[in-house]
Amino acid sequence: MAALAIPPSASQSHHATVVPSDRSNVIVFDETIDVDEDVTDFFDARFSSREDLANIKSVLQQQAAIANDLNQKLQDSKTTTAQVLKQAQNASKSALDRLQDLESSALGVEEQMENSESFASGKNKRDQRSLVDELGDLQTRVQALEDAKHYILTVSRTQKLISESKELLQTSVESALIPYGSLVELSNNTKVMLSGHGTKLESFLSASTESLLQDFKASLSKKFQASLDAIGWPKPIPRPFTIPDDKHDDFERSFKEILLLQEPTYGALDRSGDKPYPALLPIELMAAPLILRFKYHFEGNRPTNRPDKPEWYLNHVLELIKDHSPFLQEYVQIIVQETDYKEYDVKVNGPPILSVKFMRKERKIRLSAPTMLSSPEILSHAIYETLRFDKTLRESEFYFPPGQTTDWQGTVQVYLGNREWLKAWLRVEKEFASARYTQIIEDSDAWKPAYEDMAEKEYIIPTKSAEKLMDLLEIITERYRPLPVLEHRTFLLDIQLDILIDYHRHIRGLVDQYESLTYSFVRAMPGVASAEEINTMGIDGLRNLCQWLSSAEYISSTLKDWGEDVFFLELYKEISERAQKISNPLHSENDDSDEDYTLKKQMDANGTIFDDSIKGYSQLSKRIQELIVSSVSKEVFDSMRAYVSLRSWPQIEFSAPDSGSTLLPPVLDYTSSQHENDDVSPELYQPLNIFSHSLEFLATTLPTKHFTALYRQISPQMQDFFWHKIIMKNSFSELGGLQFARDIRIGVFGASRRWIKKPENYHRKLRDACILLSLQSAKVNSPPMLSFDQEDQENSASKHKNKDVNAAPVYATRTLAQIMAVLFDEDLEVDTVKHKLEEIGVLQLGINEAKDVIRRRVECWR
Structure with a gap:
């Protein structure tokens, strides 16, 4: 809005030294005046309350009189300026005539020219500059008056639109939204005109628009809440939904009325992007008492709020969905289909109420996760339970956020999206896997057959350690199979590969020890063999070798089956597409030649995630078989x-x-x-x-x-x-x-x-x-x-x-x-x-x- 400067009095106008400046400041009588501040003070003094607006007409008349006076002075200044310019032209012509007469005197000509140029260029231009600056000041004052007029008209129109909207709201919400839309348009145009400088007029219009919308919501929410109370919400409404016609009509009418505020609240629905749609306003109101109950039980000091029991509040949400989904899907969905928001298909995308519930549940996660960092086991348990929750929503409730076309990452992403929480979780998972692996290896029965006296001889009988190891890896896979992000799944894959590598090294170490004892010098001395060397002889030696062979063969065959699993095939495809390679040193003993490497690269497209591990265990199995053959042959030949x-x-x-x-x-x-x-x-x-x-x-x-x-x-x-x-x-x-x-x-x-x-x-x-x-x-x-x-x-x-x-x-x-x-x-x-x-x-x-x-x-x- 342009600034407004107070015009000087008649006695001061002839002595003021005015220098043009920006629109916000004017110099009057050698003093700088802040025009914006003057305008603000002007209006604050005359319009301190809304009742003062009744005097606006008289003020406008007074200012119009001042403007007429200023216009008259502007005309007088223009006349004076024209006379001065005419005199300057006459003086220039006279000087030229004198130059022609005094050609013989160079000094005189130069002095004459100098005087003429000085006069023409306006060295003594105090009077000229004063006139120009005064004209600019008068123009600025006129613009300030115009801006003030526009300011007052805008405020007046705003008050009129607000009164009109409130009056129409009593009879028709759609009619009330017409002046509301005009008010929004007025506010937007004013912001564009003022370039968003954050003036008081902009703030006034924004506050007025928001206040009017909140009044609409309060009024319509009160009516909608009355219809909810009439049908017994938030108690679960069982089938069949026998709601009286009058209550049904009130519910439907109030539901659709408050839905008319959806676009003013969240803007037009963007159907071209991949972002979830905002929750419907009536559904938010329906979820409010449920959220309040959730907050009461799981965000306060109640015994139900336990960090080590995240399944309590997750199951609570699932129960709410189970109890209220039939009513939402079979009753509310029919009403939604009659509006402009048909995209909110609850049968396909899940109950819209979930959006609101997720906001509350995610808030619960963000509040509780920091307290779990001191107990990583609780954090791991919470992530596992959240994954189960997400899986249930996908598979049982068929939840898919309305408007989202890509895969839903689930609420677990609240945990995993935080790098600190993610690192703490991965650390505890690795520690758990490592500790469990150590227990498996150190078990006294680790190398005994997992099953005794099996009639079926077509399959390898694993050792207890091999079976428990694969069970551990399967538990890890199944627990975190639903992880939505590739990065997180590869971290867990690293945990599995580390365990497979450690087990491979352990068996290889036992085989190395067996081989060194078998071919030691002491072994060749009859009657001097130690207890360890005796274990490498005869049936005892074969038993050890067969146990290690069974372990290696069982893991190799199991990994081949796993490699064909859809989960691991998709994971391998994603890793290949992103040009990532998971290293595995299992086969580092035998370096591939350049030809083998080229062939391997060509076959990667048809490979599996466990190819390196399978190759390592297959090589170990082949080595153990060679030792069995060598042991039997050597015993017989000796x-x-x-x-x-x-x-x-x-x-x-x-x-x-x-x-x-x-x-x-x-x-x-x-x-x-x-x-x-x-x-x-x-x-x-x-x-x-x-x-x-x-x-x-x-x-x-x-x-x-x-x-x-x-x-x-x-x-x-x-x-x-x-x-x-x-x-x-x-x-x-x-x-x-x-x-x-x-x-x-x-x-x-x-x-x-x-x-x-x-x-x-x-x-x-x-x-x-x-x-x-x-x-x-x-x-x-x-x-x-x-x-x-x-x-x-x-x-x-x-x-x-x-x-x-x-x-x-x-x-x-x-x-x-x-x-x-x-x-x-x-x-x-x-x-x-x-x-x-x-x-x-x-x-x-x-x-x-x-x-x-x-x-x-x-x-x-x-």
Whole structure:
């Protein structure tokens, strides 16, 4: 608003020195006058109360007279100014004439020019400046009067609009809002015109607008409260909602009337954004007594206000929702649908009353959380209960804030949005997990099987520590699965990965200790082994290894299942999209090559959150399996010293045959358990006993799949041992070869047949060597043997007649001489030789390997 300056008196106007300044200050009689202050004092003096406004007409007339007087003075000043300017023009013309006459005198011309310029430029311009400044001052005073007039008119219009609105409110709320809207528009326009300088007029208009709105609310709230009392609110209203028509009409009418104040209170509803809509005014009034009861019970000194029992007030809110939702959804919702606020669909977005209740509950959280920092366990419990509360609202009440399109983060965000509270919570969660993990590991039964005598052998039986560990991780996951923010879920994932890393390191340390004791120098000294070293021997050692293997395998398989869970898949996707990588040092023992790393990066899109952990435990499982294989093999091989030292293989011969008897060695059949009366070499008893007990323990402890995998690794070592230590180190007679074949068939294969259906299939080279070493010799008292072709022709018909598709293949019987003739015949094709070997059952050995075995027979001269 422009400033207003008091005009000087007539006696002062000719002596005032006026310098133009800004609109707010004017210099009159060498004194600076604050125009705004003068205007303010002017109005404060004349209009100290609203009753003084009745004199405004006379004041306006007086000021109009002053303005006319000032206008007359302005006209006089303009006339005087015109005369002065005309005189200046005449003087300039006269000076030019004199310059033409005095061209011969330079000094005179210069002095004349100087006088002319001085006069033209106005060096003696006191009178001119006084006139200009006086004109500016008069214009400022006129503007101040105009502003004062506008000020008074604005105040008068404001009072008129207020009186009109209050009068119309008695008959129609919609009609009363028309002058109210005009008042709001007047206030906004005034603020724009005054540029928001915070003048008293702006404050007056804002206060008047707010006061009028509050009067509306008070009047309509009183009517609405009367309708609520009539229907029995805030008591739960049960179905069916049998409310009399007159009470229903009063409730509906007052509900819609107060809803007309929704836009004046909160502004127009923004339907384009992603912010929750404000609560409806009538719902706020309905929630007021519920909030009061909540505050009474949970924010005062009542016994119900306990920081360690957040579930009390959370359950209280859920009970309120349960009690009042039917009425809100089935009764109030119908009324809301008839208004401009159809977006407030309580059946989809949840009862609108929740918005108000959440405000109160969140306030409760902010009040109680600081007191929980000294007891982090209580804080953790409160966050857990709040997560449960949010989950119930999402799943049971289908709550979704009206107007919000993104996922609702829940009330737990009040806790987690505060960095101090978040750090305290994460610290206590890590401490809890660490303490629980320590209890699991230090339990005396940590490495015992979690289940005894399980009939099902298809799955690994975990140890108690592995099962409890995964139970702990599952509890952590389920407790905090509803966390809405990725950052918080990754923090909890770090807790889980830390536990998995610690458990992996613990098992790896036990395996390292076992390996160091197994291969220590003291272990090699009989009778000097310590108690710890004894635990690495025999069945005790296998038991420890199997317990660690079961733990690693169980965790690895469980993590594979978890990796496919929707929760972890979504978490992995979010982390990948944000280019975050959760480090895990489980597989740091074996650094990937550049090619492996490139392949891994390419496969990340199809990976899971636990890929690194699974890889670490799988590598540990593989290492333990190698130790089991090494332990069984070493125990058996160490006990075979006497068997390896046998030198009687070439001396075993036939006893004297009866006259006319036909001496033929038995055909070896590795697919049956016949020849029960045959016996193995006595030196093999102890190794077979160790081998059999080891297999029995592994078969009864591990699932069939794992046992078979271990046997598949043990069999090559057994085969190589017999090949290099027995076969290639000795010579064999015919019966010596038969005895060795019996040791393998009845001893080694027989010890395995209880758990492995066809153990000879895992020792194919050893089986083939036994066939060659037990070939019949061509002795002088032996009947003549047919050639390959002759015997094939004679036996062909009988073989086809008695053919059984389920029976084992029938191999031809050949003598050592026949096989030697085939093997050492340089003219035969390689395929022919292989075919002849296959006819006697030698399927795995190459030609050179078969020659090496045949040379171990004492009868072989090649």
